[in-house]
Each structure stands twice: as structure tokens, then as C-alpha cells.
Amino acid sequence: MGGRLQVKGGRGTRRPVPQFLRRPIPLGLLIALVAQLLFAWRLTTPHKLMFDEVHYVPAARQLLALDGPINIEHPLMAKTLIAAGIALFGDNSLGWRALSTLAGTAVVAGVFALLWLGTRRLRPAATGAVCAMLGFTVFVQARIAMLDGFMAAFVVTGAACLLWAMHGTRPQVWRRWVAGAVLLGLATGCKWTAAPYVAFAGLALVVLKHRRPDRWAGMDVIAGLAVLGTVSVATYFLTFAPTFFYARDPLTLATLIPFQLKMYAQQTQVLPPHTYQSSWWTWPVDLRPIWYLYEPVDGAQRGVLMIGNPAVIWGGLVAVVACALGWLRTRDVRLGVAAAVWIAGFAVWAVIPKSLGFFYYYYLPSIWLCIAIAVALDRWRVRLAGWDEAYLVVAAGLFLHFYPIISAAPLSGPRAFERWMWLSSWP
Numbered sequence: 001m002g003g004r005l006q007v008k009g010g011r012g013t014r015r016p017v018p019q020f021l022r023r024p025i026p027l028g029l030l031i032a033l034v035a036q037l038l039f040a041w042r043l044t045t046p047h048k049l050m051f052d053e054v055h056y057v058p059a060a061r062q063l064l065a066l067d068g069p070i071n072i073e074h075p076l077m078a079k080t081l082i083a084a085g086i087a088l089f090g091d092n093s094l095g096w097r098a099l100s101t102l103a104g105t106a107v108v109a110g111v112f113a114l115l116w117l118g119t120r121r122l123r124p125a126a127t128g129a130v131c132a133m134l135g136f137t138v139f140v141q142a143r144i145a146m147l148d149g150f151m152a153a154f155v156v157t158g159a160a161c162l163l164w165a166m167h168g169t170r171p172q173v174w175r176r177w178v179a180g181a182v183l184l185g186l187a188t189g190c191k192w193t194a195a196p197y198v199a200f201a202g203l204a205l206v207v208l209k210h211r212r213p214d215r216w217a218g219m220d221v222i223a224g225l226a227v228l229g230t231v232s233v234a235t236y237f238l239t240f241a242p243t244f245f246y247a248r249d250p251l252t253l254a255t256l257i258p259f260q261l262k263m264y265a266q267q268t269q270v271l272p273p274h275t276y277q278s279s280w281w282t283w284p285v286d287l288r289p290i291w292y293l294y295e296p297v298d299g300a301q302r303g304v305l306m307i308g309n310p311a312v313i314w315g316g317l318v319a320v321v322a323c324a325l326g327w328l329r330t331r332d333v334r335l336g337v338a339a340a341v342w343i344a345g346f347a348v349w350a351v352i353p354k355s356l357g358f359f360y361y362y363y364l365p366s367i368w369l370c371i372a373i374a375v376a377l378d379r380w381r382v383r384l385a386g387w388d389e390a391y392l393v394v395a396a397g398l399f400l401h402f403y404p405i406i407s408a409a410p411l412s413g414p415r416a417f418e419r420w421m422w423l424s425s426w427p
Helices: 024-040 053-065 077-089 093-119 122-134 137-141 147-164 170-190 192-211 221-238 241-245 253-267 280-285 315-330 333-350 359-379 387-406 416-420
Strands: 006-008 014-016 290-297 300-306
Touching: 024 093, 024 122, 053 077, 053 093, 077 093, 077 147, 077 170, 093 122, 093 137, 093 147, 093 333, 093 359, 122 137, 122 359, 122 387, 137 147, 137 300, 137 359, 137 387, 147 170, 147 192, 147 359, 170 192, 170 221, 192 221, 192 333, 280 333, 280 359, 300 387, 300 416, 315 333, 315 359, 333 359, 359 387, 387 416
Parallel strands: none
Antiparallel strands: 006 014, 290 300
């Protein structure tokens, strides 16, 4: 019964969903397909660069031409993928953003996989994946050529591979563990803010292996940590391969490590104040979202607001607290992990040495909220019978309400945004 999905039928009864959707792979693929279609719809609007695309698209163009270093404060992997989109679809709004949609879909599929592997139940897996799809932040990042979308896709799918490695034969365990380490290395190759997740993965191995030695069968802790560290670091440095072929100022093996110090100096420099800057402790309550676009473009007033779905961004905090308190009472590992991954992912921002903060830095923690929501609803499913469905209806309703200002849809005029401004601190 644990993996079955059912929907309400007439007269308060429930009828089972079609047989093929009662298996994880078909259901996960269906949700991923819906997400991809949603993210790709009207993707090319606006036809001009918006927000940080003005930094990363020119960097991708220069990388594609192997001309020389640019935008050196960040690693290359995400910019390489933007360049691949340009090579495939042209130097236009489709080429800039096409692969970002795939990254967003990978996040949704990765959330489904994490919840299925962690609970072995389809209902929470589907709930978490739909929350991610409708939570605004994944939708917005899936439709812009920025680094964070690719970074998150590699982190989420990497975490899913490492969790998948808990099950299977010894060769399967090692293949899946190595795959997870590669994906985390690629995530760090997109943006350094993924690096703490390598440490989180190592800590999870130590703690969970201690509690249940049968997990990750045939892999001891020391060997697992060694492979995780070695493979992720090696993968990270391999992402710099294009820089060795620059026509101007190419890197060499001798300059690769010193170049990392230059990147660190760029990352930690003191920047001038920004209109949309915000402190890390304000992000969970969504006090200061960011306009990625708000101007007349393509024949109409349009806007793209990086904001969280209130049902997910605020409801997720309730779920995190519920999971943490539930773990304290029951020591249920699923509750503890669901709370811990958000707490750890958010807490790192208290120590990362950045002179300015922005709400989009909260992107990964906003994804972990979907895990907490699904786990909490599943853990107390008897007491909350039917509430997961009602919750998703609310989330979907809010998605439809805010859709015009997260999708660059035509608006009625310059002051149209006021309709959606719930808080005085919102733009």
C-alpha cells in the first residue's frame, strides 16, 4: 500500500490512479514532462537580456569563442552550458535559456527521486515534486540564463544519486556513489556555493552508516569519504579544461591553483550597495524579492519577479519546524534529514563571506522546503488526511495568481505590479 496513489472519487470514495502511474519511473517522468512544458512555454520572452544574463551570456559567448577570461569570479561549468545552448539554438533568447529549462526540470525530477528513495511512497514524492514545480523559484530560475539553476540541478540530482547508492549490490553502490560525487563536483564547477554540499554528503555518510551499517553495502566510511572528496574535486578542476585553450591568457597546470585565489578575491570583494540587496536572515520570510525584469519590452509592460510562492516559502518553514520537533520526539531519520538539509543549506549563508546578499541566494534552501513539506504531510498523513491535496490546490492557485509577474506576461501598465505586492517591503 505504501507506494500507491489514489484520488477522490464520487461520494467520498477513492479510486486508484491508472496502473502505470502507480510506479515511480512513469509518474516521475510524467511530472518532469509537465514541468518541462511549463518552463519552456513562452521562454523567449523577453527577447532581450534580463538581470544577470548581462554578465553570463557575454561570458558564454566569449567562452564559446575561446577568446579569453571573463567573469572570472565564478567557475566555468554553468557558463559552458549556456554556451552549449547558444551553439545549439543560436545567439538569441532561446539559445540563452534553453538548457536552463532542462536544469529546472532536473530539479523537479531530483526532488521526486529524493522523496521516493527516502520514503518509498509515491504520494510524498509527487507532492514534493509538484511543490518544487509550482514554488516560483524553480520556475523563474528555469527561464533565465544564470548560474544558480544549473548549480541546483547538479546538487539535487547528485544528492539523489548518493541516496540511491544506499541500495543495491556492491558494484551498484560504488557506481552510484561515484556518479553522485561527479554531479556535486559539477555543481561546484557552476558556483562555489555548492561546495558545502560535498561536506554535507560526507557527514550524512558518517552519521547514517553509524546508525545502520548495512547501508551502502560493501562501502566503508573511509573509502566512501575518500572517493567523494577525490572525485568531486577532480571533476571540479576538469570543468576548467576550456581555459587551457584560450587564445588570450590561457591557464596552465601551474596557474590553475593560483587562479582559484584570484576567484576568491573577486568573490569576497566589497561591492557598492544594490537596490535589491537583502540580509540572509530575511530570505526565509521573503522580505525582499528581486525584479529580474520590469519594463516595457516586446510591445508591452512586462515583469519577472524572483519571489517565493507564499504557500511554499512560508508553509515550508512550518514544515521544517514540524519535522525538527517530530525528530526530537521520535528520532525518525526521515524527519531529521528533512529538517537538517534545510537548516544546513540556509545556515551556511551566515558564514559565507559575501559583502552583498540577494534573495536568489536562497534558491537551494527554497527547494529543500519542498522536501520538508512532503515529509511532514506524509508523516502525519492520517491526522492530515486530504490536506496534501488541499495544500497543492492552494499552491497551484497562488501560482496562477502570480503567474503574470513571474513569467513576463503582458501587464496593463507601469503600475500593474501593485496588484501583487502583499508586503510593504516588496518592490
